[in-house]
Amino acid sequence: xxxxxxxxxxxxxxxxxxxxxxxxxxxxxxxxxxxxxxxxxxxxxxxxxxxxxxxxxxxxxxxxxxxxxxxxxxxxxxxxxxxxxxxxxxxxxxxxxxxxxxxxxxxxxxxxxxxxxxxxxxxxxxxxxxxxxxxxxxxxxxxxxxxxxxxxxxxxxxxxxxxxxxxxxxxxxxxxxxxxxxxxxxxxxxxxxxxxxxxxxxxxxxxxxxxxxxxxxxxxxxxxxxxxxxxxxxxxxxxxxxxxxxxxxxxxxxxxxxxxxxxxxx
Amino acid sequence: xxxxxxxxxxxxxxxxxxxxxxxxxxxxxxxxxxxxxxxxxxxxxxxxxxxxxxxxxxxxxxxxxxxxxxxxxxxxxxxxxxxxxxxxxxxxxxxxxxxxxxxxxxxxxxxxxxxxxxxxxxxxxxxxxxxxxxxxxxxxxxxxxxxxxxxxxxxxxxxxxxxxxxxxxxxx
Numbered sequence: 001x002x003x004x005x006x007x008x009x010x011x012x013x014x015x016x017x018x019x020x021x022x023x024x025x026x027x028x029x030x031x032x033x034x035x036x037x038x039x040x041x042x043x044x045x046x047x048x049x050x051x052x053x054x055x056x057x058x059x060x061x062x063x064x065x066x067x068x069x070x071x072x073x074x075x076x077x078x079x080x081x082x083x084x085x086x087x088x089x090x091x092x093x094x095x096x097x098x099x100x101x102x103x104x105x106x107x108x109x110x111x112x113x114x115x116x117x118x119x120x121x122x123x124x125x126x127x128x129x130x131x132x133x134x135x136x137x138x139x140x141x142x143x144x145x146x147x148x149x150x151x152x153x154x155x156x157x158x159x160x161x162x163x164x165x166x167x168x169x170x171x172x173x174x175x176x177x178x179x180x181x182x183x184x185x186x187x188x189x190x191x192x193x194x195x196x197x198x199x200x201x202x203x204x205x206x207x208x209x210x211x212x213x214x215x216x217x218x219x220x221x222x223x224x225x226x227x228x229x230x231x232x233x234x235x236x237x238x239x240x241x242x243x244x245x246x247x248x249x250x251x252x253x254x255x256x257x258x259x260x261x262x263x264x265x266x
Numbered sequence: 267x268x269x270x271x272x273x274x275x276x277x278x279x280x281x282x283x284x285x286x287x288x289x290x291x292x293x294x295x296x297x298x299x300x301x302x303x304x305x306x307x308x309x310x311x312x313x314x315x316x317x318x319x320x321x322x323x324x325x326x327x328x329x330x331x332x333x334x335x336x337x338x339x340x341x342x343x344x345x346x347x348x349x350x351x352x353x354x355x356x357x358x359x360x361x362x363x364x365x366x367x368x369x370x371x372x373x374x375x376x377x378x379x380x381x382x383x384x385x386x387x388x389x390x391x392x393x394x395x396x397x398x399x400x401x402x403x404x405x406x407x408x409x410x411x412x413x414x415x416x417x418x419x420x421x422x423x424x425x426x427x428x429x430x431x432x433x434x435x436x437x438x
Contacts, residue, residue, distance in 0.1 A: 013316040017349045020324050024345060027331075027338030028400060 071100035071246045078248065099123055099249040101131075104148075108155055108181040108241050115139060115151040119249060125149045130209040130250045136216045136239035137161055137203055138247050149249075155181055155241060162207050163216055166200040168193060174201070174216065174235070181241050183220060186233040193231065195222055201235050208258050211250055270311065277306050278326065286333040297409075298416040301340075302424050303330055304393055307348055308386060309429075311371045312362055316352060323348035336401070343397040347389045354388055374429045382429060383422070390421045 008015060075098035101123075105116035119125050121144045131138040131151050139151040139159065154161060154176060161174040163186060172189040186201060199219045205212025217235035224231045285303040292299065307323055327341030334340070355362060355372075358381050374382040395414045402410055 013320070013349075016317050016320050017345060020320055020345045021342060024324070024327065024338040024342035028336075028342065029338075031337035032335075032339070 067246065068100070068102070071102075071248075074098075075100045075248055097124075097251040099125060099251070101125075101149075101247055101249050103244045103247060106241070106244055107153075111178045112157050113153040113155040114142070115153055115244070117149050117151060117247065117249065118147065120145050120147040120149050122146050124251070125249055126251070128209065130211070131247050132203075132210055132214055132250055133239055133244070133247050134214070136237055137210050137214060138239070138241075138244065140209055141249065153241070154184070161210070161216075162204040163201045164204040165189065165193070165195075166202045166215075171204050171206065172201075172231075172233075182237055183234050184217065184237065186219075186235055187230060189231045189233065191224055191229055191231050195219060195231060195233065197222065209250075274306065274310070277309070278329075281306050282326075282329050282333075285330060290334060294420065295416070297413045298420050299413075300417055300421040300424055301330075301390075301393065301397070302421060302428065304344065304347060304389065305425055305428060307344065307351065308389060308425070309371050309432075310351075312355065316349075319348045319351065320345055339397060339400055342400060343393045346396050347393045350389065350392055354385060358385055374426070379426075382426065386425050386429070387418070387422050390425065391418050394418045394421065 078098045099119055101117040101119040103115055104118050105114075107113045107115070115131070115138065117125075117131070125141060125144050127141055127144055129141045131141065137154055139153040139156070141149050142152040143150045152159060154174070155178075156176065157178060159176060162171060163174045164171045170189050170193045172186045174184055174186050176184045189195075197219050201216050201219065203210045203212060203214040203216055215238055217237045219233055220236040221234035222231065223234070281303040285301065289300055289302060303326065306326055307319065310319060310322070323344035324341050327339075327344035328337075330340040331337050359377065372382070372385065391414065394417050395410070398410045398413045398417075
């Protein structure tokens, strides 16, 4: 404190000079329109650039939440869409609710692959629900914790998915042979069905795990042996599982009812 | 002492009146506008406390600003030359450093024309240059320098004449 006072008394002229000049300068900027305009404009020129850069960075960082919002919105729209189709058939309402989720762990290179999603039973996820994207099916929920769930991927030795041909509605089952994450095999399609390379395979909805009519892949190779009852087809996945980021967990609203009914048959 | 204060108050009023009523309406060749009111600051006694000079300069500048609607502009330049006054005086008149307690003020007759010209010229130049920079508030260097030089020459001439007349009168 004493040093401060000493400093002030020593330099009082300089300090007074600076103070008065600051006052004068502030008055100039405050009271004179031309100077104020010029001052503010020049500051704007500098600050606008800074703010622009800053907001670019900010936008970059908020991309994640923006994406999540969009995913949420998508889920809502999907739900609305499926309500709209409600009148058509009861099957179309079997898969109703969509829960958006983010893939936080993913594997494609193993023989049996699993994914981890950032939604758990707190968000309404249950064991046995399907996981889809607009471009294909991803897998089935296998384990659920409070905030997370693990998914048995389509790229798994035990995974069998019911699919149909888009144009003729013959159904088959999709299996992954474990070599390339981009291709899989479709069996059980009768050999009298005419197939072309490039035909689209869609989900059947028979299992009530996945909604119906989700495109899964296109036929890339037909290696059916003569005199066999069923085709042997290779398909190319539409979804790139390596870049999977946002998925939807789907819930068949009436799937329990259907399961009970089917159990009675056995 | 009272005499000195009264003298400067009268000078203050007279200089501002001349400046505001006459010289501010003069615009030679479209850009030369002399400012002679700073004579008050030039002629303050040598041993005036520096803080007092600064405050006086602020008041003087603000008074001129008030008439011209340029709040702060002249005040800024006046404070600047009030601060620069002492270093320049000490440079021109080294003997002042040792002297104490004198109501002596700068006089053309006593210190010679050359010193008076340097003293007046440097302060006028600093004042005008800072004033025109702040007035244009942009880096139009050419027009600022032109206006500074033009106005400075006229101001210096006027100030030297006034100083000459002033001390001629006072000695009488």
